[in-house]
Amino acid sequence: MTTQPGRGLVLVVEDDPAIAELASLYLRRDGFGVHVEADGGAALATIRRMRPVAIVLDIGLSGMDGIEICRTLRADGDWTPVLFVTARDDELDRLLGLEIGADDYLTKPFSPRELSARVRTVLRRAAGAPSPAETYTAGDVRVDVTQRRVWAGGAEIALTSTEFDLLTHLARRPGQVFSREQLLSSVWGYAASAGTRTVDVHIAQLRGKLGEHSPIRTVRGIGYAADAG
Structure with missing residues (x-):
């Protein structure tokens, strides 16, 4: 129907x-x-x-x-x-x-x-929301926030809107470690009670797409960070 x-x-x-x-x-x-x-x-x-x-x-x-x-x-x-x-x-x-x-x-x-x-x-x-011209680099990954485009090792990578926002959040603050609860709140807008495993799912998807160029690092017992460019 x-x-x-x-x-x-x-x-x-x-x-x-x-x-x-x-x-x-x-x-x-x-x-x-x-x-x-x-x-x-x-x-x-x-x-x-x-x-x-x-x-x-x-x-x-x-x-x-x-x-x-x-x-x-x-x-x-x-x-x-x-x-x-x-x-x-x-x-x-x-x-x-x-x-x-x-x-x-x-x-x-x-x-x-x-x-x-x-x-x-x-x-x-x-x-998407209007945003100032922003470009971030994390390792071999470049994120163009204005155009919502991502390159890894020189090749453009297609990401979902959620994957893009998650990568941008990490790349915007290279080296800073974010807990799953912080990422869930900042990227998804959900309370931790909604379940933090969704963060792990999307990190796994991002790493799969970025391959060997992925700058995302797991900090055991805490969460995730993106290496600086």
């Missing part, structure tokens, strides 16, 4: 009808149009046809799962914001090792109010 978008159309890909309906209810209350798909293959076709502003994507779909859908989109150059919904810890472990390009994730059971708030957050981040 689709409703007319106010803030834009959000695609909810979820094979549990009760969860899909609850998520849709709160997204509609926030002024979004909503379309629901329960099948991964159908969802991919819908994304290409309807061009939603954001995708709420369950990982554990039968057939084509959420990770495969997201990787296919990114490989096609489609950077529509994706918020993963996961049901099990082993799904989170899969996320930690993959550079799949998700913008955020929630674990079940989740608050539908929080889901809607996070969709608004990733959309604000994707839109």
Whole structure:
């Protein structure tokens, strides 16, 4: 079912009808149009046809799962914001090792109010905010804040809006160590109670994309820092 978008159309890909309906209810209350798909293959076709502003994507779909859908989109150059919904810890472990390009994730059971708030957050981040001309260097990585572009070892790297903001936050203060709680608050705008593992997921994704040029250093027992250029 689709409703007319106010803030834009959000695609909810979820094979549990009760969860899909609850998520849709709160997204509609926030002024979004909503379309629901329960099948991964159908969802991919819908994304290409309807061009939603954001995708709420369950990982554990039968057939084509959420990770495969997201990787296919990114490989096609489609950077529509994706918020993963996961049901099990082993799904989170899969996320930690993959550079799949998700913008955020929630674990079940989740608050539908929080889901809607996070969709608004990733959309604000994707839109970007006017900023002064800024360029930062961390190791072999250069970040152009004005153009929202990143180069690693001379090659341009495509990042999600969340990955870009996280890298910028670290590169802006080279050598400074940030705890996971500080990064969650500063980059995502969430309280630590929302769970700090999302920071580890996105650090893993960033490192995967930057490869050997990654300047991000783990400080055991504390958090992360970016090496100076």
